[in-house]
Amino acid sequence: MVHGGSHDLLVTTRHTPKSRMLDHYRIVRDHRMTTVRDGLVPGHHVSERLAAARRAGVEAIWDLSHYHRNEDPVRCARIAAEASVAVNGRDRLWLCPVNEPSLYPKIAGMPRHEATSMAITMARVARDHHPDVGILTNDPITGVGDRQFEATDAIVSAIHVDVIGINYYPHTARTSLVKVLMATWRRYRKPIMVSETSWHDGHPVHHRRYPGLNKGTWLRHVVEQVDIARFHGADVVGICWYPIVDCPPWHSPNARNRWSHGLIRKDLSVDPWLSAELGRIGMREAA
Numbered sequence: 001m002v003h004g005g006s007h008d009l010l011v012t013t014r015h016t017p018k019s020r021m022l023d024h025y026r027i028v029r030d031h032r033m034t035t036v037r038d039g040l041v042p043g044h045h046v047s048e049r050l051a052a053a054r055r056a057g058v059e060a061i062w063d064l065s066h067y068h069r070n071e072d073p074v075r076c077a078r079i080a081a082e083a084s085v086a087v088n089g090r091d092r093l094w095l096c097p098v099n100e101p102s103l104y105p106k107i108a109g110m111p112r113h114e115a116t117s118m119a120i121t122m123a124r125v126a127r128d129h130h131p132d133v134g135i136l137t138n139d140p141i142t143g144v145g146d147r148q149f150e151a152t153d154a155i156v157s158a159i160h161v162d163v164i165g166i167n168y169y170p171h172t173a174r175t176s177l178v179k180v181l182m183a184t185w186r187r188y189r190k191p192i193m194v195s196e197t198s199w200h201d202g203h204p205v206h207h208r209r210y211p212g213l214n215k216g217t218w219l220r221h222v223v224e225q226v227d228i229a230r231f232h233g234a235d236v237v238g239i240c241w242y243p244i245v246d247c248p249p250w251h252s253p254n255a256r257n258r259w260s261h262g263l264i265r266k267d268l269s270v271d272p273w274l275s276a277e278l279g280r281i282g283m284r285e286a287a
Contacts (some may be wrong), residue, residue: 007253011040013245017052020268024245025056027264032282037096037195037240039063040080042070049086061094061136064122064132067107073091077122081129083237096136096195097122102151103140123159138165138195143174143269144183156188163237164188165195170218171205177225178232185234192234196242197222199274201260215261216273223281277278 014020015038028036034073038053040046040062053060064076077097084093098119105112119137127133138153141148155161166186168177177194184192199218200206210218219241226236246258246265258266263274 007248008043008251009043009247012043012253013243013247015245017048021049021052022056023268024264025053025058027268027270028244029056029058029080031057031220031263031270032280033244033278035059035061035238036244037061037063037177037242039066040076041066041068042072042076046079046083047087050083054087059094060159061096061134063096063099065097065108065118067104067106069110070118073118073122074125077125078108078129081133083128085130088133092132092134093130094134094238095123095126096138096165097126098137100139101137103156112151113154116151119155119159123155134162135159136163136165136193136195137161138167140172141168141180141184142172144179149184149187152188156190161190163195164190164192165240166192167242168194168222169197170199171203173209174270177222180227180230181226181229181234181236185229190235191237191239193236193240194222194226196241196244196261197239198241198261203261214269214273215263215271216275216277219274219277219281 010016015024018237024112034057036058038060040049041064062080064070064080066243071077080095081093098115101115102112102120108115123133124150137152139152152164166184167179168179181192199213199215201215213221222239225240230236241263243262244264246260246262248255248258263270265271
């Protein structure tokens with residue numbers, strides 16, 4: 001949710017169990033992606049979303065709060081944990097309690113310390129009600145200075161975090177991705193992942209900074225940067241293209257046109273450049 005909860009992206013993209021959630025999962029599986037980031041946010045039936053992922057055969061890392069003020073984070077985390085036990089038994093439940101805790105306060109209207117405290121609380125509550133919870137914390141890491149890591153530092157110092165996520169986009173990057181990956185790896189010595197990246201067709205900054213690229217060539221660039229970081233010893237466990245579904249502009253949920261930044265279009269067709277690159281990556285990994 002964005003704009004204080006007034007724009008529910010799961011609804012406007014029809015990414016719900018009763019609409020196109022299974023269609024979206026089918027398309028990502030057709031592209032050899034079996035792990036996704038998704039949402040278990042208030043206002044949606046948690047068990048139905050968990051069951052849809054299970055039925056589709058995908059493993060999800062579930063956001064509990066994504067740019068909206070969560071009025072009852074304890075209840076939210078408890079419901080998610082208990083529903084996961086009911087649907088998936090003792091299988092690991094992957095959670096991202098608060099998306100981008102350093103940016104979250106500016107959008108949800110709360111101090112940063114409240115956002116990090118909420119993330120810590122929800123992680124602890126989930127672990128109290130589920131036998132195996134993995135925690136991803138993620139933030140926009142666009143450079144390598146200490147201030148980039150303040151929110152992540154606070155969370156990592158309070159709870160066990162399994163994976164450190166880096167959200168890295170063409171329009172916000174201030175240094176190369178490989179430098180960001182290496183700085184994050186050296187700081188935490190934990191598995192890290194590119195927890196969000198994408199290319200927005202039509203975004204003026206993307207095209208000015210990286211002329212001639214498209215979604216497919218941006219993904220190839222990200223993969224090359226990850227390969228370099230791995231060569232130098234960083235434990236990079238994955239890349240998440242986010243969002244995978246084109247969505248309406250945040251400020252205009254009823255707009256007919258969608259931002260072109262995903263794999264899956266409104267009519268369930270796919271972006272040809274990104275689809276082809278995902279196929280190339282799949283062939284590389286299978287070789």
